[in-house]
Amino acid sequence: MGLFNQCSKCDKKGIFLKLIDGLCKDCNHVKQNEFEEKRKIEEIKEQIRLNEVEEKRKLKDYEESLIKRKNELYGDIERNAHNIKEVIDEYKDILNKLGETSCSEDENIKILIDEINEKEPYILILNEMQHLIWQLNNPEYCLPSSLVENVEKLESIYLPKIKEMEQKI
Ligand SMILES: [Zn+2]
Numbered sequence: 001m002g003l004f005n006q007c008s009k010c011d012k013k014g015i016f017l018k019l020i021d022g023l024c025k026d027c028n029h030v031k032q033n034e035f036e037e038k039r040k041i042e043e044i045k046e047q048i049r050l051n052e053v054e055e056k057r058k059l060k061d062y063e064e065s066l067i068k069r070k071n072e073l074y075g076d077i078e079r080n081a082h083n084i085k086e087v088i089d090e091y092k093d094i095l096n097k098l099g100e101t102s103c104s105e106d107e108n109i110k111i112l113i114d115e116i117n118e119k120e121p122y123i124l125i126l127n128e129m130q131h132l133i134w135q136l137n138n139p140e141y142c143l144p145s146s147l148v149e150n151v152e153k154l155e156s157i158y159l160p161k162i163k164e165m166e167q168k169i
Pocket of ligand 1: 023024
Protein backbone atom coordinates (compact mmCIF):
# COMPACT_ATOMS: atom_id res chain seq x y z
CA MET A 1 0.00 0.00 0.00
CA GLY A 2 1.03 3.54 -0.32
CA LEU A 3 0.67 6.16 -2.97
CA PHE A 4 -0.41 3.65 -5.59
CA ASN A 5 -3.51 1.64 -5.73
CA GLN A 6 -2.71 -1.94 -6.74
CA CYS A 7 -5.00 -4.68 -8.02
CA SER A 8 -4.66 -7.74 -5.80
CA LYS A 9 -5.05 -10.06 -8.78
CA CYS A 10 -3.11 -8.71 -11.75
CA ASP A 11 -0.82 -6.39 -9.77
CA LYS A 12 -1.66 -3.45 -12.03
CA LYS A 13 -0.97 -0.22 -10.17
CA GLY A 14 -1.62 3.46 -10.52
CA ILE A 15 -2.47 6.54 -8.53
CA PHE A 16 -5.81 6.87 -10.21
CA LEU A 17 -6.46 3.15 -10.50
CA LYS A 18 -9.92 2.57 -9.19
CA LEU A 19 -10.30 -0.57 -7.11
CA ILE A 20 -13.48 -2.43 -6.34
CA ASP A 21 -13.03 -4.92 -3.52
CA GLY A 22 -9.28 -4.72 -4.16
CA LEU A 23 -9.62 -5.48 -7.86
CA CYS A 24 -9.09 -3.32 -10.93
CA LYS A 25 -11.97 -2.78 -13.35
CA ASP A 26 -10.90 -5.63 -15.69
CA CYS A 27 -10.32 -8.18 -12.92
CA ASN A 28 -13.55 -7.19 -11.26
CA HIS A 29 -15.32 -7.72 -14.59
CA VAL A 30 -13.83 -11.22 -14.89
CA LYS A 31 -14.84 -11.96 -11.31
CA GLN A 32 -18.40 -10.81 -11.98
CA ASN A 33 -18.59 -13.00 -15.11
CA GLU A 34 -17.34 -16.03 -13.20
CA PHE A 35 -19.82 -15.35 -10.47
CA GLU A 36 -22.63 -15.05 -12.99
CA GLU A 37 -21.52 -18.28 -14.70
CA LYS A 38 -21.52 -20.17 -11.40
CA ARG A 39 -24.93 -18.82 -10.57
CA LYS A 40 -26.29 -20.01 -13.92
CA ILE A 41 -24.79 -23.47 -13.43
CA GLU A 42 -26.36 -23.68 -9.97
CA GLU A 43 -29.67 -22.59 -11.45
CA ILE A 44 -29.51 -25.34 -14.10
CA LYS A 45 -28.51 -27.92 -11.49
CA GLU A 46 -31.46 -26.90 -9.34
CA GLN A 47 -33.81 -27.14 -12.34
CA ILE A 48 -32.53 -30.64 -13.11
CA ARG A 49 -33.03 -31.63 -9.47
CA LEU A 50 -36.59 -30.27 -9.51
CA ASN A 51 -37.32 -32.12 -12.76
CA GLU A 52 -36.07 -35.35 -11.23
CA VAL A 53 -38.26 -34.84 -8.16
CA GLU A 54 -41.24 -34.20 -10.44
CA GLU A 55 -40.45 -37.25 -12.58
CA LYS A 56 -40.20 -39.43 -9.48
CA ARG A 57 -43.49 -38.08 -8.18
CA LYS A 58 -45.21 -38.77 -11.52
CA LEU A 59 -43.78 -42.28 -11.61
CA LYS A 60 -44.95 -42.90 -8.05
CA ASP A 61 -48.47 -41.68 -8.90
CA TYR A 62 -48.45 -43.92 -11.98
CA GLU A 63 -47.34 -46.93 -9.95
CA GLU A 64 -49.92 -46.23 -7.28
CA SER A 65 -52.71 -46.01 -9.87
CA LEU A 66 -51.55 -49.32 -11.36
CA ILE A 67 -51.51 -51.00 -7.96
CA LYS A 68 -54.97 -49.65 -7.16
CA ARG A 69 -56.36 -50.94 -10.47
CA LYS A 70 -54.59 -54.26 -9.97
CA ASN A 71 -56.31 -54.72 -6.60
CA GLU A 72 -59.72 -53.77 -8.03
CA LEU A 73 -59.30 -56.32 -10.83
CA TYR A 74 -58.13 -58.98 -8.41
CA GLY A 75 -61.34 -58.37 -6.45
CA ASP A 76 -63.35 -58.81 -9.66
CA ILE A 77 -61.55 -62.09 -10.34
CA GLU A 78 -62.30 -63.31 -6.82
CA ARG A 79 -65.95 -62.34 -7.24
CA ASN A 80 -65.96 -64.17 -10.57
CA ALA A 81 -67.26 -61.11 -12.44
CA HIS A 82 -69.44 -61.80 -15.48
CA ASN A 83 -66.87 -60.22 -17.84
CA ILE A 84 -64.10 -62.36 -16.38
CA LYS A 85 -62.13 -62.74 -19.61
CA GLU A 86 -61.78 -58.95 -20.01
CA VAL A 87 -60.94 -58.63 -16.32
CA ILE A 88 -58.18 -61.23 -16.56
CA ASP A 89 -56.76 -59.63 -19.71
CA GLU A 90 -56.63 -56.20 -18.08
CA TYR A 91 -55.21 -57.70 -14.89
CA LYS A 92 -52.38 -59.31 -16.88
CA ASP A 93 -51.79 -56.04 -18.74
CA ILE A 94 -51.55 -54.13 -15.45
CA LEU A 95 -49.17 -56.74 -14.00
CA ASN A 96 -46.92 -56.41 -17.05
CA LYS A 97 -46.92 -52.61 -16.72
CA LEU A 98 -46.11 -52.91 -13.03
CA GLY A 99 -43.30 -55.30 -13.92
CA GLU A 100 -41.76 -52.59 -16.10
CA THR A 101 -41.76 -50.04 -13.27
CA SER A 102 -39.24 -50.06 -10.45
CA CYS A 103 -41.86 -50.37 -7.75
CA SER A 104 -41.31 -52.24 -4.52
CA GLU A 105 -43.74 -55.01 -5.47
CA ASP A 106 -41.38 -56.03 -8.29
CA GLU A 107 -40.61 -59.41 -6.78
CA ASN A 108 -44.28 -60.25 -6.28
CA ILE A 109 -45.27 -59.28 -9.80
CA LYS A 110 -43.58 -62.29 -11.36
CA ILE A 111 -45.33 -64.56 -8.86
CA LEU A 112 -48.70 -62.94 -9.64
CA ILE A 113 -48.16 -63.30 -13.40
CA ASP A 114 -47.32 -66.99 -13.01
CA GLU A 115 -50.31 -67.46 -10.72
CA ILE A 116 -52.87 -65.89 -13.06
CA ASN A 117 -51.46 -67.74 -16.09
CA GLU A 118 -51.78 -71.00 -14.22
CA LYS A 119 -55.27 -70.36 -12.87
CA GLU A 120 -56.80 -68.63 -15.91
CA PRO A 121 -58.17 -71.77 -17.65
CA TYR A 122 -59.75 -72.89 -14.38
CA ILE A 123 -61.28 -69.47 -13.67
CA LEU A 124 -62.69 -69.23 -17.21
CA ILE A 125 -64.26 -72.69 -17.06
CA LEU A 126 -65.66 -72.02 -13.61
CA ASN A 127 -67.12 -68.74 -14.84
CA GLU A 128 -68.73 -70.32 -17.85
CA MET A 129 -70.09 -73.09 -15.69
CA GLN A 130 -71.61 -70.61 -13.30
CA HIS A 131 -73.16 -68.85 -16.25
CA LEU A 132 -74.75 -72.11 -17.42
CA ILE A 133 -75.98 -72.88 -13.90
CA TRP A 134 -77.44 -69.40 -13.67
CA GLN A 135 -79.33 -70.02 -16.92
CA LEU A 136 -80.63 -73.33 -15.59
CA ASN A 137 -81.81 -71.56 -12.45
CA ASN A 138 -83.41 -68.78 -14.48
CA PRO A 139 -85.01 -70.68 -17.38
CA GLU A 140 -87.27 -67.75 -18.23
CA TYR A 141 -84.23 -65.97 -19.68
CA CYS A 142 -83.30 -68.62 -22.23
CA LEU A 143 -84.65 -70.98 -24.84
CA PRO A 144 -85.66 -74.49 -23.74
CA SER A 145 -83.37 -75.94 -26.39
CA SER A 146 -80.38 -74.11 -24.98
CA LEU A 147 -81.27 -75.37 -21.49
CA VAL A 148 -80.99 -78.97 -22.66
CA GLU A 149 -77.74 -78.06 -24.37
CA ASN A 150 -76.48 -76.47 -21.16
CA VAL A 151 -77.18 -79.56 -19.08
CA GLU A 152 -75.33 -81.66 -21.63
CA LYS A 153 -72.41 -79.25 -21.71
CA LEU A 154 -72.23 -79.21 -17.93
CA GLU A 155 -72.22 -82.96 -17.63
CA SER A 156 -70.00 -83.89 -20.52
CA ILE A 157 -67.58 -80.96 -20.75
CA TYR A 158 -67.42 -78.65 -17.78
CA LEU A 159 -67.73 -80.98 -14.83
CA PRO A 160 -65.04 -83.39 -16.06
CA LYS A 161 -62.77 -80.45 -16.96
CA ILE A 162 -63.22 -78.82 -13.57
CA LYS A 163 -62.49 -82.07 -11.80
CA GLU A 164 -59.40 -82.57 -13.87
CA MET A 165 -58.18 -79.04 -13.19
CA GLU A 166 -58.95 -79.15 -9.50
CA GLN A 167 -56.69 -82.14 -9.20
CA LYS A 168 -53.86 -80.21 -10.85
CA ILE A 169 -54.12 -77.11 -8.65
ZN1 LIG B 1 -6.53 -6.43 -12.03
